[in-house]
Amino acid sequence: MSTDPNRPLQNQKALVTGGSSGIGEGCAIALGTAGAAVAVNYHSSPGEAERVVAAIRTAGGEAFAIKADVSKEDDVHAMFAETIKRFGTLDILINNAGLQQDAPFHEMTLKQWERVISVNLTGQFLCAREAVREFLRRGLVPEISRAAGKIICMSSVHEVIPWAGHVNYAASKGGIMQLMKSMAQELAPKKIRVNSIAPGAIKTPINRAAWETKEALENLLKLIPDGRIGEPEDIARAAVWLASDQSDYITGATIFVDGGMTLYPGFAASG
Numbered sequence: 357m358s359t360d361p362n363r364p365l366q367n368q369k370a371l372v373t374g375g376s377s378g379i380g381e382g383c384a385i386a387l388g389t390a391g392a393a394v395a396v397n398y399h400s401s402p403g404e405a406e407r408v409v410a411a412i413r414t415a416g417g418e419a420f421a422i423k424a425d426v427s428k429e430d431d432v433h434a435m436f437a438e439t440i441k442r443f444g445t446l447d448i449l450i451n452n453a454g455l456q457q458d459a460p461f462h463e464m465t466l467k468q469w470e471r472v473i474s475v476n477l478t479g480q481f482l483c484a485r486e487a488v489r490e491f492l493r494r495g496l497v498p499e500i501s502r503a504a505g506k507i508i509c510m511s512s513v514h515e516v517i518p519w520a521g522h523v524n525y526a527a528s529k530g531g532i533m534q535l536m537k538s539m540a541q542e543l544a545p546k547k548i549r550v551n552s553i554a555p556g557a558i559k560t561p562i563n564r565a566a567w568e569t570k571e572a573l574e575n576l577l578k579l580i581p582d583g584r585i586g587e588p589e590d591i592a593r594a595a596v597w598l599a600s601d602q603s604d605y606i607t608g609a610t611i612f613v614d615g616g617m618t619l620y621p622g623f624a625a626s627g
């Protein structure tokens with residue numbers, strides 16, 4: 357167990373899915389800075405993943421890039437086998453990979469529905485299952501952490517806020533809420549902690565259209581009582597804390613990191 361407050365994840369091994377951009381990139385770098393060795397998963401951009409790996413190494417950390425499509429069982433098996441081979445074990449999974457394929461409800465194709473559910477929800481199931489298998493195999497190592505393993509699911513404010521035009525995405529995030537809570541209930545006796553982070557609007561490639569123009573950003577800010585769009589680092593700080601022993605008594609929780617987006621700001625001046 358680390359006693360250095362600046363490196364609360366010292367000697368721990370982490371895997372970040374979708375770690376080559378946006379929130380995943382922020383989490384991978386923050387975990388590395390906090391002392392963890394980090395496997396940076398990517399789907400299709402090896403160059404971006406290597407950039408994240410280089411940033412972690414430059415800061416004195418250990419990291420490597422690994423390709424896998426989280427929605428494919430064989431890819432996930434191979435990614436965990438390689439990570440455990442290189443690191444010896446795994447302590448932390450940041451279940452972050454996700455995507456959007458938006459359409460009006462009546463025009464949404466089965467392919468769009470299935471792609472989003474298979475990456476955002478089935479992908480989190482497949483990765484969490486492999487992580488838990490390793491946590492159970494290895495068991496608790498008190499010198500490393502008070503938990504036998506930690507899983508952080510990247511959910512969204514849309515696990516509770518309905519989202520017209522994005523029903524596949526909102527359904528996937530609502531599913532993550534019950535996946536996370538049911539896993540947490542089942543695994544707490546084994547000292548495995550499972551929690552979610554629900555980001556609000558964070559400035560990343562996934563939602564470029566919502567912040568790219570002045571007009572779009574002004575519209576978006578009406579939904580955020582805090583008055584600013586979030587940055588990946590806002591999420592990364594919460595991820596480091598949830599992965600550390602500082603949050604050891606927290607399991608089954610969703611931490612909303614959203615500048616107040618879930619406070620129904622429309623009711624501030626009416627209703």
Ligand code: NAD
Pocket residue numbers: 373374375376377378379380397398399400424425426427452453454455475510511512513554555556557558559560561562563
């Ligand atoms: P992003 O597009 O930068 O990151 C998503 C990452 O997932 C990318 O690196 C992408 O390559 C990866 N990915 C997509 N499909 C994959 C697959 N099949 N296998 C492996 N990796 C795959 O966007 P982001 O905003 O950083 O999103 C990260 C997570 O945060 C997502 O789960 C997203 O739903 C969630 N989120 C984001 C916001 C936001 O405002 N940006 C808000 C709420 C939740």
